[in-house]
Amino acid sequence: MRFQLHKKIYHFIWSIWKKKSLVVNGYCISYCELPWMLLIGSKGSKSWFQNGMCITYIPDQTIMIFISSKENPSTISYTIYHEYIEGLCSLKQREVEVSSLFLQAMESLKEYDSNIGGQFMKSVEKKEDKTQQSCHCIALAIELALAKSEMDSDKFRAYLENALLERL
Amino acid sequence: MNTKLFSFSFEKPIFSGFSGSARFLAGMEGVQDLGNILLNSLEDSKNVAGIQYNPDQEEYWNIIRKKIKTFTDAELYFLIWSPKIRDKKIRKLISNEQSQRR
Known part of the structure; x- marks a missing residue:
């Protein structure tokens, strides 16, 4: 129930939030950068990184990647690529x-x-x-x-x- | 047909298809030899055939029947990922299929 609610919230955020995109290894990957506070406590596929946090949701065959705005800019492409592949x-x-x-x-x-x-x-x-x-x-x-x-x-x-x- | 059955205690298969699972095993340590044999089965060789148990696949038993019919002299490598599926049950079902073909 709680997970379903989180899924709906993130689905909604995905539909309204301004998305960014990165081309990594030939893949054009879309993602949303959210304040850390919005990501914490969620029950999606969750990974912790040294300088931030990243969550992936895959409803309806769409890989939705949400990352923390605290994510380290020098490794952000690897973080997003990792989550994208995990979604695939x-x-x-x-x-x-x-x-x-x-x-x-x-x-x-x-x-x-x-x-x-x-x-x-x-x-x-x-x-x-x-x-x-x-x-x-x-x-x-x-x-x-x-x-x-x-x-x-x-x-x-x-x-x-x-x-x-x-x-x- | 000689059936070799391999079971793993996973919640569900990592990949729903046999070919993805074969590549996964071939990349890991300890199960690499098995993975390579399974990868060979993806080629057109008639000596090795492979399949994985996938209860979500509607056509599952039709695929098994086709494999047993086509690869009569082959070794059938059978992957089971879910711990809920009992080896004995699968062996019995395959054995029944094979005996019907003889």
Whole structure:
């Protein structure tokens, strides 16, 4: 009931709020930037980040991404890309695309960390909601592969280490 | 047809289709070999066939019947994600389907 109410509220906000968009890795992704206070306490798909918060809703096959205005501007494209990919996991018609991206990403990331698949597996095993955690790992792998292609080696290594330590 | 059944304790499948699940397993550690075998089954080989249990799919049992009919000499890899589905029940249903084809 509470979740349904939240869904309706966010659906309404999505329809009236001025949306922003970002092109990340060829995807044009729309999102709403909301005050942090409006996002807190919601029961959607929720992820915490170092400097803000992001929530995704996917009613009627529309991926609605809401992010906190406190989100770190230097990593905002990765945050949004991650949430978008996580949303795509739930869309049947995009499954082949997402799973192919995941497989390519894992191949690419093994250059830096040969045990990355093992770390993902461990994180899935210890979570109660294994399906949700798997979607998170899929999105994280694809996000990290994009970061690898855009960042210099040292910066990416720090980004990767932080992601594996703080976000699994 | 030799049936190999793999079950996972997930709430629901990550991907509703078999091919997405195969790619997911191939990318993870520990289940990578299984994932690669399942990925091969996506090619036109007649030696391996794969399917995953998806109760939401209306045509589900028709797909199973078609696989059993088409891939008579193949190994059938069967993925079950939900812990609510009991292996024995699925094995019995597949066995019944196979015996009807003989």
